[in-house]
Amino acid sequence: MNGLSGADAMKRGLFMSFANTLRAAGVATAAVIAAGATLSSPAWAKDTLTVAIPAFLSGPAAGPFGVPARNGAEMVIDAINSGSLPAPYNTIGFAGATLEAEFVDESGGNTKQVAEYRNLVQKRNVDLVIGYVSSGSCAALAPVVEELQTLTIFAVCGTPRIFEEAPRRYSFRTMSHATADAVAAAHYIKDMFPEIKTYTGVNQNYAWGQDSWRDFELSMTQLMPDSKASENLQFPKIFAGQYGSEISALSLDPSELVHSSFWDGDLEGFIFQATPRGLFQQKKVIFTVGGTAAYRLGKRLPDGLIIGARGPYGILVRDRETELNTWFINTYKDRYGTYPSGPAYQYGQGVLAAKIAYDKAAAAAGGFPTQDQVIDAFTGMEFESFSTTVKMANGAGHQAITENVYGISKWNDETAEAGVTDVKFYPAECVMPPEGASSVEWIEGGMKGAKC
Helix, strand or coil: CCCCCHHHHHHHHHHHHHHHHHHHCCCCHHHHHHHCCCCCCCCCCCCEEEEEEEECCCCCCHHHHHHHHHHHHHHHHHHHHHCCCCCCCCCCCECCEEEEEEEEECCCCHHHHHHHHHHHHHHCCCCEEEECCCHHHHHHHHHHHHHHCCCEEECCCCCCHHHHCCCCCCEEECCCCHHHHHHHHHHHHHHHCCCCCEEEEECCCCHHHHHHHHHHHHHHHHHCCCCEECCCCECCCCCCCCCHHHHHHHHHCCCCEEEECCCHHHHHHHHHHHCCCCHHHHCEEEECCCHHHHHHHHHHCCCCCEEECCCCCHHHHCCCCCHHHHHHHHHHHHHHCCCCCHHHHHHHHHHHHHHHHHHHHHHHHCCCCCHHHHHHHHCCCEEECCCCEEEEEEHHHCEEECCEEEEEEEEECCCCEEEEEEEEEECHHHHCCCCCCCHHHHHHCCCCCCCC
């Protein structure tokens, strides 16, 4: 009747249905229809996408990191599948496809994670991977991701080396790396405790701990050149569990400030062991990942600790009243019975970024996008996340930059909840190196171009 064959009519019907869906979502449908002149270029619509979500589901990192991370991802995936995220993300699915999640345990070491990643991609045929907490996991997987050419979003992973050592096409990281933690920490010390003249550190003896201390010391050298680092540094092995000798050494050291990038069960174990020995009364202590312990420890978290959350997440953004953040906090608390910590935000942010990239790619392609189209849409993207603005500005558009924040722990007797005081935010362009600059060279060079 309209001159189209049955097959062509079906194709046109599918495309028009997709365009109507985008129109309802408020997407620029005119551009989609214009792009639809070549209907064969995008992939035809899929009902579901399969995503693997690795996180620590066993071992000492599970409670503080892996479980909140899984919960944050699960909650956001369910909201995307039902179209119940706040606007402008209240469309169903990833370019209309609902997500089926496979949660994978990150425990067991790098060799196991590489083997598991190959299994996920080559045998279980997942469409994309979102996750990983440990810097070691991401460092080991980065070249494998490029080899297997599968879209992978690193949700946490602190090491700056991922995108500084080699160009990546298939990998993205949707939060700032650890250099931002160290630079912001040094700024906070300068702003809040300018009288500090000596400092030391206790950090886990692997890439994360070593890099974190290096960047903090370099940042202090630039921002507080009259202060000096102790030679009595402590580097216990990861998951050591017992820190009696390190606490003794720190207590005897004359330094006024202690820096620590401890995370997982090591962070909580150290706090429990150092508290009765009076370390936190003797020294000021800055925990760059301390925010993850706030809700878990509650009143057992000592007052006066300087805490970060690896960015604007968790307890440090509890009072940030935006529609997205309010939704995230209230939905998480109703569902899981506690406030969301940093890992919940960080994994939820990775999932949200993937949805935005898929929807953006579909709008440009005029149909369900190919992986290459999603990658192109993702590269250099900027978006509002649950608690902050995310700019994929570094790593040739594959590495996010965000603001960073620190505060001081303070139990709130009125609400009987953990809280923070003296919260200070630092812009992304203040604490992250500019595109093309390595972290070490940027800090050593005086942080040129920083906008604070």
